[in-house]
Amino acid sequence: MKSATAASYATPILAMVINMLILDKVNAGYGAAQVLFDLSLHINAGECVSLMGRNGMGKTTTVRVIMGQLPLQSGQIQRFGIADAVIESFEIARQGIGLVPEGRQIFPNLSVSENLHTFYQPSLSDTQDEWTFESVIELFPQLKERLDHAGDRLSGGEQQMLAIGRALITNPKLLILDEATEGLAPLVRQQIWACLNKLKQKGQSILIIDKDISAITKLADRHYIMDKGNITWQGTSTALLAAPETINRYLGI
Secondary structure, three states: OOOOOOOOOOOOOOOOOOEEEEEEEEEEEEOOEEEEEEEEEEEEOOOEEEEEOOOOOOHHHHHHHHOOOOOOOEEEEEEOOEEOOOOOHHHHHHHOEEEEOOOOOOOOOOEHHHHHHHHOOOOOOOOOOOOOHHHHHHHOHHHHHHOOOEHHHOOHHHHHHHHHHHHHOOOOOEEEEEOOOOOOOHHHHHHHHHHHHHHHHHOOEEEEEOOOHHHHHHHOOEEEEEEOOEEEEEEEHHHHHOOHHHHHHHHOO
């Protein structure tokens, strides 16, 4: 039964498919400039997977391809077991992918309340606890005091909370966060990581991009590292932390 609150954080999402997302030998770019080269990755139901790499290596381009904002040159994408050669971004969102974009991109002239109510979409699953306005505010109580504030009057941390809440209120099967904590104060970053840990405990499938290796290796089940538009390394947190040469070479730490 669906719940109107976020009290059941530990209730797992029962996915209808094993694979939330599969990218198979994807090539893409901008005009004559190719950015992605035979890129392959996958996310299973209930997994939290990270995509890491230095700036300019193709992470945001990968997100744009997943969201249908950039066409494929070749290769295939399967979303929830369905391979669509051409599909509009709004249709991908309706299928169940929620995006927290780099830079947040909330509507500056809409209030917190309006930003959330505008994006509400009922859950596609009869077994999944539904995210509502009330449950998002319960997850981010800081927003409760800002409900009538316009988006451009919020702090950076509050804007990021609103961007995550806006994605959650679409009741996504897969949540994608591009630079989840970039530019945020340390205390706010801790709050965001705690929120994401709650979502993981709930069973939310997540693809996350971030530069905080310490936090992301505690959260994610598996990691992909990109270099020059391709996956150069993949593995678990244990394997990554045991490979400092990989971290130094590809993540610039």
